[in-house]
Amino acid sequence: MANYIQEIRALVGHKPIILNASGGILLNDRQQVLLNLRTDTHNWSLPGGYLEYGETFDQACIREYKEDAGLDVAIVQPLGLFDQGYTTYPNGDQAQVISRLYLVRPTGGHQLDHATDETLDLQYFSFDDLPPLLNQQTADMLAAGRRYCQEHLD
Template structure:
């Protein structure tokens, strides 16, 4: 995916873009949510990322979750679509993301214990005691997920 985004950025520079992303909510037995500390923005977000060309939101969620966390997941249910908010990355790139959030269940793999090129570390957090988040959209997704789980 980096090549696709790099190709677009080579054409438009730092001009704001609208991009599609998918993310997943994975909770442990204590009803804590798994978050990843990002290497690019140095704050916390849900495992997930940009769709590759031709990929569905669900396919992207499963692929990106494994890449970001080391955990293989399956989709349990869609939680919602989020399209408000803007993110400015440290390199000056600006995006508005349209993000599909899914409830996911772990079916394999294990939480990464070493940093990767996208994730510094992973940890579980209580919904009412979250670390500094990537953006307002991430906060909105976590609020929606908490309400979804309380149904």
């Protein structure tokens, strides 16, 4: 995917662009949510990322969970579409990110226990005690996950 974004950036430079992304809420047995510490911004977000050309939101969520967390997941249900995600990356690139959020459940794999090129760390957090987040969209997505838990899992 980086090559696709790099190709776009080669054409438009640092001009703001619109990107589509997908991510998921994965809960442990204490209803804590899994977050990953990002290598690019050094703050926390939900495992997920940008769609590759021709990929669906569902497919991207499943692929990104494997890449970001080492876990195989299945989509349980969609939790919302978030279109007010504005991100400025350390190199100055700006994007409005349209994200599809899902509730997911683990089906296999093993949670990463080492840093990768995208993930420095993975931890479960209580919705009441979240670390510094990537952006407002991440906070909005976590709020939607929290509301779902309160309405359906309590």
